Amino acid sequence: MSGTIVIVGAGHAAGQASASLRQKGYTGRIVMVGEEAFVPYQRPPLSKKFLAGELKIEQLYFKPENFYPDKDIELRLSTRVTNIDRAARNVSLDNGETLEYEKLLLCTGGHVRKLETPGSNLAGIHYLRSIEDVLEIQKSFKAGTRLVIVGGGYVGLEVAAVAVERGLDVTLLESEDRVMSRVTGAEVSRFFQRRHREAGVRMEFGRLVEGFRGDGTIAEVVCADDSAIAADLCIVGVGILPNTDIAEDAGIECDDGILVDECCQTSDPDILAAGDCTKHPSSIFERTFRLESVHNAIEQGKTAAATICGERTPYNQAPWFWSDQYDIKLQIVGIHLGCDNLVVRGDPASNSFAAFYFIGNRLMAVDAINSPREFMLGKKLVTAKATFDLSELADESNDFKELATAALNTAG
Ligand SMILES: Cc1cc2nc3c(=O)[nH]c(=O)nc-3n(C[C@H](O)[C@H](O)[C@H](O)COP(=O)(O)OP(=O)(O)OC[C@H]3O[C@@H](n4cnc5c(N)ncnc54)[C@H](O)[C@@H]3O)c2cc1C
Structure with missing residues (x-):
């Protein structure tokens, strides 16, 4: 294949895919x-x-700016793809241009x-x-500012940590009964809640935000029980939705995301x-x-590039x-939802512990808190579908590395 590849989007996955193609x-x-x-x-x-405020914009770049011209990768920035014409194999841009493609990567x-x-x-x-978004927030991100964060996911919690350390007055509102309920278990949530409260963050649970009041500028965040929390600044972190609009309009199969196989192929072969x-x-x-x-953006970026080059290297x-x-540092591997057994090793009070989640005795996920060894081995164990005797794992007189090695050998 030697025709034009058009990549829509210029984020992590796109950057990796373009680099891998070259x-x-x-x-x-x-x-x-x-x-x-x-x-x-x-x-x-x-x-x-x-x-x-500890990094400059250029320090965020995935590759230096000159990487793209050096590798002959054409960039059209501040430009949106508005339509995919699958029959004609081209995309329309919001600047009026049309680009033909042999393969299109979304x-x-x-x-x-x-x-x-x-x-x-x-x-x-x-x-x-x-x-x-951050440049706008920073204009009022000052000591003494009353910041209300809506949502106790990882973005809300990371913002809370930075803000309270900068002297802002921080309240975090979460509609569930604990933080990060989508991605971690209750033990880990409790640990982070304690840590944030010790740092001075006010955390309120079961608080569903129903509106905001103010005269042009926010003054109060209003909750379902009509109680109000005074605010000079509000940051909302209640999740994201996948950008599937142009794919859906073009008739590509989507269902809460663009459906792809393990080689990043959509329902359209091109x-x-x-x-x-x-x-x-x-x-x-x-x-x-x-x-x-x-991790997912990088690995799928590599996989898509391989598929385009005619290699099948399934991402799994x-x-x-x-x-x-x-x-x-919290490092999570696997998916804890649906798990019915939990083993915690280490003491949360020491700021270093790991939570192991199981379905039966099969390890499905590990949350490692300041525990890089448990995370690194956890990745191998979850991938190998390893099983454990839970009481052996819970017994901290047993060395974790030895138990992990034995479980990996058994999993083959
Ligand atoms: C604040 C924050 C903190 C995070 N922290 C972590 C973390 O600690 N660890 C971790 O693993 N992940 C983290 N993530 C998630 C991680 O950044 C994303 O998973 C990753 O950026 C996904 O890369 P992507 O290329 O798929 O999408 P994106 O990075 O979202 O890039 C997609 C790009 O495509 C553009 N685009 C969309 N539609 C069009 C169109 N029609 N035409 C042209 N351009 C278009 C978008 O504007 C965007 O620039 C964080 C995310 C955020 C926002």
């Missing part, structure tokens, strides 16, 4: 179209060091879920997905997709999922993710 020796034309103004950049620092990521409540258009209410926008099968977990993680890895809050 690495694999693809010499044809590559055009990457991204609606943001920046070359592909890393989003994780947005709610961590970049928000804290790396469109996701967009924040917005609260459509009374007062949601007031100034001072922000979402956090892009560099531009169109692939990678990253947060996709839903893919996993034979490790015997189900499909849509993941929002750098245990998903993993990390979050940095204060001096704590």
Whole structure:
């Protein structure tokens, strides 16, 4: 294949795919179209060091700016793809241009879920997905500012950690009864809640936000029981939705994500997709999922590039993710939902422990808190579908590495 490859989106997955295509020796034309103004950049620092003002914009870049011209990768930034014409094999851009493709790769990521409540258009209410969002937030991210965070997911918690360390007055509202309920178990949630409260974050649970009040600018966040929390600044982090609009309009199969196989192929043989926008099968977990993680974006970017180059290298890895809050690194591998057994090793009070989640005696997920060894071995164990004698694992006089090695040998 030597025709034009058009990549829609210029995020992590797109950046990786374009680099992998050239690495694999693809010499044809590559055009990457991204609606943001920046070359592909890393989003994780947005709610961590970049928000804290410790990184410059250029330090976020996935590759230096000159990488793309050097590798003959054409970039169309601040440009949106508005339509895919599958019969004619071309895409329309919002600048009036049309680009023909031999293969099209959709790396469109996701967009924040917005609260459509009374007062949601007031100034001072922000979402956090892009560099531009952080630059806006930073204008009022000052000591003494009363910040209300809506949502106790990893973005809300990372923002809370940075904010309270910068001297903001922080309240976090969560509608569930604990933080990070979508991604971790209750033991780990309790640990992070304690850590945030010790740092000075007020955390309120079962608080469903129903609106905002203010005279042009936010003054109060209003909850379902009509109670109000005073706010100068509000950051909402209640999840993202996949960007599937152009794929759906073109008749490509979607279901809470663009449906792809393990080689990133969509229902159209000339169109692939990678990253947060996709839903893919996993034979490790015997189900499909849509993941929002750098690991997934990078690996699917590589896989899509391989598929385009005619190599079948199915992507089938245990998903993993990390979050940095204060001096704590949380590393998660696998999926804890549906698990019925839990073993905790280490003492949460020591700030270093690991939670192992099981269905029966099969290990499905590990949450490692300042425990890199448990995380590294956990990745291998979850991938190998390893099983354990739970009482042996719970007995901390048994060395974890020895138990893990034995479980890996048994799993073959
Ligand atoms: C604040 C924050 C913190 C995070 N922290 C972590 C972390 O600690 N660890 C971790 O693993 N993951 C983290 N993530 C998630 C991770 O950043 C994402 O999973 C990853 O960026 C996904 O990459 P992607 O390329 O699929 O999508 P994106 O990075 O979303 O890129 C998609 C791009 O496509 C563009 N686009 C969409 N539609 C079009 C169109 N029609 N035309 C042109 N362009 C289009 C979008 O504007 C966007 O720029 C974090 C995310 C955020 C927002």
